[in-house]
């Protein structure tokens with residue numbers, strides 16, 4: 001067993017989540033660090049926010065590998081008095097390298113989206129938007145089939161059970177009682193993918209960060225006969241945090257077979273920004289009732 005370097009980790013990550021799979025607008029790879037520096041202890045996390053940077057620094061880690069980028073857009077200063085500059089200074093001062101695998105990890109086989117598709121029991125999955133010049137199966141989102149028809153609500157309840165609890169919870173747009181077999185899923189912000197979802201024949205689309213206008217337009221353009229695709233909105237953080245343990249296992253296995261001993265930990269800091277939800281009685285809503293049964297009774301029994 002030999003000591004790994006930042007370069008070693010970058011090479012292992014490239015095998016798992018090739019940078020060429022990343023979307024053109026994305027930033028992936030090494031943001032901070034000396035490629036030649038040794039890495040004995042590595043921290044894996046979803047977001048390189050201040051609390052996670054502090055965990056890496058205070059915990060004596062040599063490298064922080066995240067899903068979301070620290071520096072997505074170009075910067076012209078690393079002034080320590082700014083948010084990003086402060087993080088860069090803290091990392092360099094403590095000798096912590098920072099690397100990320102974002103849409104390349106979303107798109108890779110066995111990556112973020114596949115982990116989410118697996119917990120739903122989807123089979124025969126293919127990408128919603130295949131990545132150009134990548135092997136088959138690589139791309140953004142997945143569409144696949146359940147073993148049999150399930151109601152949209154039972155699927156939403158399954159998600160509520162397997163995902164970490166969040167204040168935003170799990171929401172349905174459309175008919176909770178509709179039965180679906182074909183499911184489209186995208187772990188991150190997915191409201192730019194409706195054309196691909198409609199083209200996939202999915203009965204339901206599970207994604208995060210659905211905004212008002214894309215969601216209402218998607219309902220207005222849903223299939224007139226069966227209302228598909230119905231929508232299930234899940235927490236961006238919870239949907240992607242599901243992947244961290246898998247990524248840690250994959251990285252540990254790859255490091256070991258390359259002859260390196262690395263202590264890999266997964267951050268348990270919740271980086272979901274939402275902290276409180278104020279529940280409102282539904283009869284407080286003014287105006288006409290929604291066309292479909294949008295709200296469901298959270299105390300209703302599960303169907304499966």
Ligand SMILES: [Zn+2]
Nearest residue numbers: 188189236240
């Ligand atoms: Zn994300």
